[in-house]
Amino acid sequence: ISLSGEDPLSPSNPAGRTPQRPLNHSRSFSVTSAFDFASNLFPLSTTAAGYTSIGAARNNGLDLVDGGNLEKHKSITYLNGLSLIVGLIIGSGIFSSPAQVTTNAGSPGASLVVWLVAGILAWTGAASYAELGGAIPLNGGAQVYLSKIFGDLFGFLFTWSSVFVLKPGSAAIVAIIFGEYIVRAFSPNSTSTDPLPNTTVSIIWINKGISLVAVTLVTLLNCISTKLATRTGDAFMFFKFFALLSIAITGLIVAVTNTTLTSFTPNQDWKTTSWFAGTNTNASNWAVALYAGLWAFDGWDNTNFVLGEFRNPGRDLPRVIHTAMPLVILSYLLATLSYTLVLPDKIIASSNTIAVTFGARVFGPIGSLVLALMVSGSCLGALNATAFTSGRLVYAAGKEGYLPAVFGTVGMPGSDPKPLRLRSNSNISSDSSFGSRLLAKMMVDDIFFTPITAVVFNSLLTALYILTGSFQTLITFCGVAGYSFYFLTVLGLIVLRIKEPYLERPYRTWISTPIIFCCVSLFLLSRGVFARPFQSIAVLVFVGAGVPVWWVWVRGKDGREGEGREWKFWRRWGRR
Helix, strand or coil: CCCHHHCCCCCCCHHHCECCECCCCCCCCCCCCCCCCCCCCCCCCHHHCCCCCCCCCCCCCCCEECCCCCCCCCCECHHHHHHHHHHHHCCCHHHHCCHHHHHHHCCHHHHHHHHHHHHHHHHHHHHHHHHHHHHCCCCCCHHHHHHHHCCHHHHHHHHHHHHHHHHHHHHHHHHHHHHHHHHHHHCCCCCCCCCCCCCCHHHHHHHHHHHHHHHHHHHHHHHHEHHHHHHHHHHHHHHHHHHHHHHHHHHHHHHHHCCCCCCCCCCCHHHHCCCCCCCCCCHHHHHHHHHHHHHHCCCCCHHHHHHHHECCHHHHHHHHHHHHHHHHHHHHHHHHHHHHHHCCHHHHHHCCCHHHHHHHHHHCHHHHHHHHHHHHHHHHHHHHHHHHHHHHHHHHHHHHCCCCHHHHCCCCCCCCCCCEECCCHHHCCCCCCHHHHHHHHHHCCCECCCCHHHHHHHHHHHHHHHHHCCHHHHHHHHHHHHHHHHHHHHHHHHHHHHHCCCCCCCCCCCCHHHHHHHHHHHHHHHHHHHHCHHHHHHHHHHHHHHHHHHHHHHHHHHHHHHHHCCCCCCCCCCCC
C-alpha cells in the first residue's frame, strides 16, 4: 500500500492541487519569508517523517500506517478534542475553592463578573492558539510555535520548563487533590465539611499512595491505546458537565423551594441584599481574584499539543475552542450562582471544599459522599487528559531533538517500527460478547500505537513530584513561567502576522484578541513577580539554566551535524 496520498510533495496528494493551491508550486507567500519553506512552500516537507499537508483528507481505507509516527495515524475527532480541553480546564477548582474569587471580589455579583471576565480572557488566549494551530498543524503546541517563530532556543526553553516542571508538577497537584477527596469520601469522618486532618504521617502517605495509583491507571490507559484514552476522556467530559449541571439545578430548586433534606436553612441574603453590596474597590484584590479565576480556566492550550493527530485540524481546532470555552464559562457561572443561592458568603469564602460543603448542607452525609466522589472523578478525568497531552509534548520534543530520540518513538521500547496492521470493527461479529464489542469499539485501530516511552517518562516525573514536591512553589512556578510562555507564544502570533502575511491560515482571529491577551499576561506576570519576588527569581534561574543545556545538547548537535538535520524543515528565525 502506498502513502503517497499523504505526502505533501506528492503530485497525487489532492490537497496539493486544489484551485487555491495549483500543482505547479505557485503557493502565495511572503517574499521576505523568515521561514525559508521547502520548494512548494506547504509549509511541510517529506523530511518531516510523516507530517501531512494542511487540509489533507484522512484516508480511511488505509490498512497500514507508518509504524514510527503518530502524525500519520490521525485518529482524534472533534469530540475527542472537545473532551481534552474540557477535561483539562475542569479539574477540581470550581468544585473545591472559589473562595479566593469570592473573598477578593467582595460580593456575589462581583465574583460572577470576575468569573465571566476570567473566562473571556482565557478565551482570547485559546482563540490565538487556534490560529497558530491552523497555520502550524503539528504536535507540540507552544514548543513548535516558539521554535519556528523565535528560534530553537525559545522552543527548547519551553520544553525544558514544561517537560520537567510545568506539566508533571500540575499533574501531581491534581493527583494529590484526587487522593485527598478519595480519602474524604471513604474516611470515618467523611460526613464532616471541615478540612481533613492531613498533618499526620499516615494520612499524608495514604493520599500519596492513592495519587500514585491514579497516575499509574491513566498511564496504562494512555499506553494501551489512543482511542481508549480519548474515549475515556469523552466519558469524563460528559460526567463533569453532568456534575456541574446537577449542582446548578439543585441550587435553583433549593432557592425556589427554600428547603433542604437537612436542618440547614438556605442562604436568604441574595433576596434582601444587593448582589454588589460590599464589592471590593481595591485594584490589588481584584487582581488576586482575576488571577484565581484564570487559574481555574487554565488548560485551554493543551489541545494544541496533539494537533498533528487531528483528522482535520484546520477545521476542528477552532470549533473545539469556540465550543468548549463558552460551555465551561457557562458551567462555572451556573455552579457559582448555585453556591451563592444556597450557602452564605462566609461559608463560601472560608471553605476549601465548597462542593462537599454544598452537598452536606443540602442532602446530608450522602450528599457529602456523592460530591466528594464527583470531585474525585473530575480530577481523574483531568489527570487522564494531562497524561495524554503531556506525553505528546515529550514525544514532539524527542522528534525535534530537544530530548533523546527514544522519547520520539512510538510503541514498545525496542520494538520493530514496521507498519502496523490495524483491526477493524467489521472483524467483530454480532455474536461476540458485549465486552469484546465494547473493547473493540474503545481500542480499535491503535493498540500500543502510542508514545509509550514519552508517557511513562512524564508519569515518572509526576510521581516524583507527588512524593517530594512543594505545591506552593509549583503553583508559583506555573503562574510565572506558564504565563511568560503564554505571552511569548501569543506575541508570536502578532509577529507571524507581520512577517508572514500570506501564510495560509484556516482560522484567523481578530488582531485585538492576541493584543488583549498579551496585556493581561504582562499584568499577571507583574503581579506574580511583585507578590513573590524570591520564588520568581528562582523561576528565572531555572529557565535560564536551560540555556547552557540547549547550547550543549541542541546547538552542539547542530554544529556537529550541520544542515544534516533535514527533518527540521523550518530554518531558524532571521535566515533568508
